[in-house]
Amino acid sequence: MKLKSLLTSAALAAGLATGAAAQDTTTVGFVYVGPVGDGGWTYQHDQGRLAVEAAYGDKVETIFQENVPEGPDSERVMTQMALAGADIIFTTSFGYMDATNAVAARFPDVKFEHATGYKREHPNVATYDARFYEGRAVIGTIAGHMTETNKIGYIASFPIPEVIQGINSSFLHAQKVNPDVEMSVVWVYTWFDPAKEADAANALINNGVDVIMQHTDSTAPQAAAQAANEAGGRVFTFGQASDMSNFAPSPRIASIIDDWAPYYVKRVGMVMDGTWESGHSWGGMPEGEVVIGPITEEVPAAVKAEAEAMIAAITDGSYHPFTGPIMKQDGSVFLAEGEVATDVQLVTMDFYVQGMTGEIPQ
C-alpha cells in the first residue's frame, strides 16, 4: 500500500504531467549548479528561463532550483521536478550528466536537456552546448595586445575538453598577436567558489600576470583585479558567461556572454507543438548564443577594430578559431596548414597547443 514501488508513482506523475499539458500549460524545470545571483553562468541560464516566460506568458510555468551539487542530490532534485509535473527539464551543468540520463530512464514522457554533456542514452534526452571557444579567440586577441608583462593568467575549473578548448583558443590568438606571451593556468576544481577564485586571481597577479581570464562562474576574480588596480596595479579581466558590466570599464575590458534564451525559447516551443526530439545542439556566434559584450575604452581603437573584425568573420563563417597550422604542445601536428578542426576533434581535445607551459592535470 504505502510502499508502492517508485515506478507506480512515476507512472502516476507521468499521468499528472500529461494532464497538465492537456490544460495548455507547459511546465519547464531548470536545475542550476550555482545561485541565480552568481552574476555569471547560472545567472545567464536564469535569464534564459525568464525569456521563456516572456515568450510564452501564461502558457508556461517555470520552476527552478539553484545550488544543486553535482552528485546524488541532483538526481533527487530532477526526480522531484519530474514528479511535480515538469514537461521539460534543463540541467545546466556538466556534472549532471549521469543523473540526467538516470532520471530520464524513469520518466520517458518528460524531456531532458543537459548542458555541455555528451551522453544521450534515451530518446528523451538531448544535449546542448555553446561554442565558447569562439569568444575565447576574440578575448585572447585582446589579451595578447593588452598585456605588458606578457603574462596572461587563466583560472580554469576542470580539465575537461570544453575548458581545454577555451585555454587553447585564447592562447593561440594571444600568441598570434604577441609571440612572447606566456599563459599560466590555475586549476581550481570548482565551477563556483568565490573564495577559491579570488585566491587564484591574487596568486596570478602576484606572479606578474596582468590579464586574467576565467572559466569559473563568479565575479570574484574581477573584484580581486579591481582591488589590485586600486592599489596601483594594472590588471585586466573579461566578463565570463555574463557581461559583468559592474566591473567595466576596468578591470573588465570585454566579456563573453552566453545567451541561452534563443535555444530555450526554441526548445520549449518544440515541446509545446510536439516536435521536440533528441539531438545535440552546438551553437555559437552565428546563432547568437555566444556574444562578446561591450569592449571598453581601455582597449585601443585599433585592437577593438581587430576584435570586431574577428567577431564578424566568425559570425559569417569565414573564420574558424581552430584553423591550421596548429601544433600540439609536444610538437606533433594537430592541424595541417589550412585544415579546420572537426567537432569530434574539439570535443575530445585533451592536450595543450604548442607554446603552452605546464601540463594538464592527469
Place this chain on the structure above:
Amino acid sequence: MIRLEKRPSPSKVWTYATPVLAVVLTMLAGGILFAILGKDPLEAIRTIFWDPLFHPQFSGFSRPQLLVKAGPLILIAIGLSMGFRAGIWNIGAEGQYIVGALAGAAAGLALYPSESVLIFPMMVIAGALGGWAWAMIPAILKVQFRTNEILVSLLLVYVAENLLASASVGWLRNPEGGGFPGSRSLSGWDASSNPELIAGTGMHWGVVAGFIAVIFAYVVMSRHLLGYHIQLAGQAPRAARFAGVNPSRLIIMCLGISGALAGLAGLFEVTGPAGQISIDFNAGYGFTAIIVAFLGRLNPIGILLAGMLMALTYIGGELAQFMLALPAAAIQAFQGMLLFFLLGVDVLSNYRIRIGARETA
C-alpha cells in the same frame, strides 16, 4: 530580574525537551523569515516538514529518499559522537569519508572487470580501512606530539579533496570515458554496486550499516567498558586517569572508530547513490554529521532521529525551493537556525532560570 542558576547536574527533562523546543523555535523563526520573503509561512513549513512524508504526489519518492540521505549522516554522526563524548573532536569526517570512498573504489577497480562476489565485501573493508587510516593521522600526531586534532583533522579534509580531484581526473579516471573526469561507474558494475535492497524503500547497505552502528554504539556506550571510559574521560579527565583509562589508547580508539565509520559511509555512497568517483562527489555529509551528532545529543537513538530530521529538512527544503520559489540561501539559513536554537536552548538543561532578586545569604 532574570538570572541563570547552574543546576547541580543537567536536567533530564530538559535534555530531552530541548531538541523539540529547538525545532519548534526554528519553525517559528523560519516562518517569520519566509513571511518576510513574501511566502506563506504555514505553506512553507508544511512543504518542508509534511510534504516529503505525506504529499500524495511526492511522498512515494521522497520517503525512501529520506533514508538515502539520512544513512550516511547517521553512520558518520554515530562515530563522531563517541569521540565527542570523550572530548576528542574529529572535525574531519568529510576527509575520512572521501578517503574511504577512494580506497574502496580503488580496491574494487583494481580487479575490474571481475565478477567475483567477494569484490563488494572487500571494497567495504578497504573503505573502512581508508577512513580509519586518514583518521589515524590526527590521532597519532595528537598522541605523539600533542597537536590539536580539531585543526589537523579539518585541514586534512582539504588534502582529501585534492586527492579526490586527482583521482577523478587522473589515477581512477574511466579509461573509456573520453577524457572526461570521473571513475568507471561503480553502481553500474554488478560486482561493486550497492543497489536498493528492496525496491522502492531506499534501503541500501549504507542504511543497514547506519542502523547496525546505532545498535553497536548503544551497546558500547551503555554496557561496555569502552563506553564507560569514554564517558568518564569526557566528564572527568583526571578521574579517568585514576580509573586506569589510557588517554592515548582512547584517542586512537575514538578517532579510529569515527574514521572507519565515515570511510564506510563514503564507500556505500560511492557505490550506491553517487555511483562513481567524481570531483564533486562529497556533498558535505561529513560536516553536516557534526550537526546531527549534537542535535541527537550524542546519543545513538537521538542521532537516528536527528539524522532523519536533517534529511527531512534537506528534501523538504528542495521541494520548497521549486514549489514555492524560496531561495536556496533561505533554506540554508533555516537549517542553520536549527543548530543555533539547539545550542541556544541548551542553556536550559544546564541552568535553571530564576525570576526575582538574588537571595542574600
